[in-house]
Amino acid sequence: MVDAPESASVADVLAAVKKRARWVSQHVAAAKARLAHVLPREYVSGESLHYLGRRYRLKVIVAAGATAEARMRGAFIAVSVPEHGDAATIRGALDAWYRQRARELFAVRLAAVAAPLRWVKQLPPTRLQFMTVQWGSCSPSGRITLNPLLVKTPRECIDYVLLHELCHLLHHNHSPKFYQALNRHMPNWQAVKEKLDNMAEEVFRT
Ligand SMILES: [Zn+2]
The missing domain is CATH 1.20.5 (Single alpha-helices involved in coiled-coils or other helix-helix interfaces)
Known part of the structure; x- marks a missing residue:
């Protein structure tokens, strides 16, 4: 029952x-x-992109005969392409745009960050190279390599990476003296580095 x-x-x-x-x-x-942060990008309108720590939206504009080219338009980074559905072309145009922005901005910031450093008598040679896990490096001969994708992060993060590499001109290692120099010229570098590390997954996502 x-x-x-x-x-x-x-x-x-x-x-x-x-x-x-x-x-x-x-x-x-x-x-x-x-x-969404770890899946590959699809390179379609509406996807989010970063520049100097700010979020922008990708806008894909298909126009017959257009040269693949990216430009900033307000809250959008607009990419013109000659036909639909070509993610590789869109990615190429964005990479070229990031590289160009990086070339201009890093030159300005390098001069500003290096100015108070007594051991930098003249600005070191630099080059840009897309890397998958690294922001920058300094060769034993003193050439600084920078990842153009760093331009996606806030200016203070860019300054931190530049200062880090410039300190390597003085100490080619991560010795206590290296960190002394870093601390002296950017006392809050650990907080800035943390911000940078938190953005890494998003920045390196392709
Ligand atoms: Zn280092």
């Missing part, structure tokens, strides 16, 4: 199932949001 009306238990089960389904869908949504 069943005392409880059968419909009640079915309703209970349904409610439990719904609750479970809602929990699952919330978790799937959260997982998707997390994955």
